[in-house]
Amino acid sequence: MRPFDPRLARYARATVPYLLVCVVLGAAAAALVIAQSWLLAHAIAAFTVPAALLAVFAGRAVLAWLQEVAAHRASAGVKAQLRAAVLRAVTREGSAPGPSGALAALVTRGVDALDPYFSRYLPQLVLALVVPVAVVAALFTLDPASAVIVAVTLPLIPMFGFLIGTYTAARTRRQWRTLSLLAGHFGDVVAGLATLKVFGRARAQLREIERVSEEHRKATMSSLRIAFSSALVLELAATLSVAVVAVSIGLRLVHGGLPFETALFVLILAPEAYLPLRQVGTHFHAAQEGLAAAEEIFAALPDGAGGQAAPVPFPVQDGPPRVAVEGLVARPGLPPLDLVLEAGTGTALMAPSGTGKSSVAAVLLGLLVPHAGRVRLDGVELGEGTDWEGLRRTVAWMPQRPYLFPGTVAENIALAVPGAPADAVRAAALATGADPDKVLGENGHGLSAGQRQRVALARVHLRCALLPITLLLLDEPTAHLDTGTELDLAHGIERLAEGRTAMLITHRRGLADHADRTVVWDAAAQANENTKTGAFL
Template sequence: MKFDKALVYRIRGVRTPLAAAVLLGALAALLIIAQAFCLSSIISGVFLGGRTVRQVWGTLLVLLSVIAARGTLAWSSEVTANRAGGRTRTELRERLVTHLFALGPAYIKGERSGELVSVLCEGVEALDPYVSQYLPQVVLAVLVPTILLAAIFWIDVPSGVILLIVTPILPFIMAVVGMMARAETKRQWRSLGLMSAHFLDVLQGLTTLKIFGGSRRQVEAIRHTSDRFRRTTMRMLRVAFFSSLVLELGATISTAVIAVEIGLRLLDGLMPFQQALFVLLLAPEYFLPLRLLGARYHAGMTGKVAGQRIADILNTPVAVSQPPARPSLSQFIAGGTIHFERVGYIYDGQRPALHDVSFDIQPGKKVALVGPSGAGKSTVAHLLLRFIEAERGAVLVDGTPLEKIPVQQWRKCIAWVPEHPYLFHATVAENIRLGCEQASLSAVIEAAQLA
């Protein structure tokens, strides 16, 4: 799936900081013009006009004020953009965790947990520089050169024409290098996901590996996987450094062309010194946003690749319906008879898990599901927990279809102990309180005794 920028723009409180960062950058461009004008005026007045420092003191104070204001605007723009990046990280991670919980184990079972952890950690972190650096710079790379080009055209038309001619070279170089970088970035991200998934799988099965003497083989496998990730990372870095070299070279040559053109006209007396110096000071600033975009392009590309995987997860539909809450249902849910009526379910549209399964679960009775691995016991549990819905037949609670009961109301009436219970890194009391965080200590002790 292609990365959709709306994934970022729909996050609360992101659009305004990004717009503010761009606005501050545009104001800084106006200060660049003022800085170049003041500096060229001072140098021209002192070295050619014979003015003293006292005579240019007012202009010098203005120059110092402009430099300070430009630095303040640059700092404010960066802080504002970083705030947008922080909000993106926080909200996307919360949305991912919430959606994964809603998808349930039926979805997670088909994924590698290490890869999902990598998406939640490194993937979300990769979107921070994409939002805080790349997105504002894309706009500034167009806006700032346009403002400076207008000022250069106003002062000296020939220099503006030359800049207008050489400018498309840099975006063309970025496009060519970007096609190379995109493939390397995807390859590196895929390699990172495989390494994370494999490493976590090994950690989870470390005891089994030790028992059967397979730990040494996995050491070699981890070494091979990490070495493959190192090679893909180095290839991506080579592309990044090469693109930076080409962009710097292109910007330097373009600035040199402007300098030579201005120098020749200055020697022939066709251009005043202050005007020539003003244009020459603006030329490097004109190419600076494009160079910064090239430097941040690879961070943006990594964010795009990570964002594609995040979008894939968030766009995965939840398998169960969400009817509105009905308080009247709570009275009979806990004491109702659960009836499976010719229930059928097929995984991925191909692998049948249940076929015409019918049975009753009476209140207060114990029912055991017995069968070989793959017989559908876990599928029945997933149906009861509302992680999936029956494709054929019906699951009824006192005659009410299970899908008509709100998920949260239904799950409040169910206690679930998995095949392999997991104790989180907390106290025993905190583990018991997972189902009811407000439970008192006496209630926790009573629950432990009943268990």
């Protein structure tokens, strides 16, 4: 595995400034190491403690503090950018690159494992490149013989480190693959636990999880054994090298061939040449899990995901747009769809289950790349290069299966407009009959299916009240509701749709009858249009 993966700089822009900071701090640290060795040798020889030595100690402490601050800032930025790159890839492709459990482990535990890489390994790698060169140069000025010994023995440390690191990298990748397999399998088992219980397969999966967990334990212990063994090898090589320098200095000191202060300086400074290399080997193992996870992330990202060109800014709409869908096949195997959403009108789209109605909304939002066909908004084709973020700011979307987070209903509604005033959130909840103070569990636990729809529709109300929304996409807004409640919410949808282009996806004829136009999309993709008069009521 390479000491530094250049893809980190490609996918995480925070890496490059941090590397420059490491180089600057490394150069300063090398100068302070030499100064400290010289001042310490002089202090011992003269039996004094110069003030400059105390200043050097303070300077090294400040450098260490600056390094910690820079490392944690850079690490946080890199992790956020990598997670954002994965999120962009998932939303662009429409599905996760692998099991959801493995993906969750990758972007949480895996990305967090980059902390040792940035806070320990990279700084030591820079020091290992800068300090030994500076130390050897300083030794040549006073004691060329010792400098030659250090220069000859120094390559032994990276040579042993490379041999051990190659073996370690393979073991760490195996450990990470086992952890990903365990996380993915465990997530799938938990998601389908009810089904497994019904068919009597829960205990069989328990044994499988135990087996994979044991494999992960063995892989982890194997990596730890290698880490401890490699530390012993590197320490032994460095100790023997310093011992050779010490013996040479001792012999020459006894015979009067070297001044006492110079000998002290060389003895104090020589170990500093080996220390960064030994530390690189130590921190290399701690950083391997993060690098292995980063490799998995890079493999999951399409080419250019981290350095893509800036999209063309989405133009500000003066009014409701006209949307034209031409031969759209959202997913392979689905029938094609031709549909026009006239500006400022409401269109109800009805079709049997499984024909891809919800996928059409996902394409319009840029959450799904269509298999075929195209979509035009006011004559402009949507696709690669579209400023989807800008477009989504003009859209209010209600999905068929809204996701609700742990917290209050008001907090879930406020997600539609970050920073929305509390009174606006409560007004949106009141408009749909949702209780803003009700506390929810994971994924909206505590609400019925109909109540979940109310919360999702309240998000639409909030966006329409606070943002310049020109396009409404409502996917089964009254599913799981009784006829009376459906009629009440239809009046609210009427007010929302005034002056906006709206697409209402539904399977309920009663709600579709309130649209300006109903498009019946049958299995053969024969669209029957029933044009109506009147407002979207």
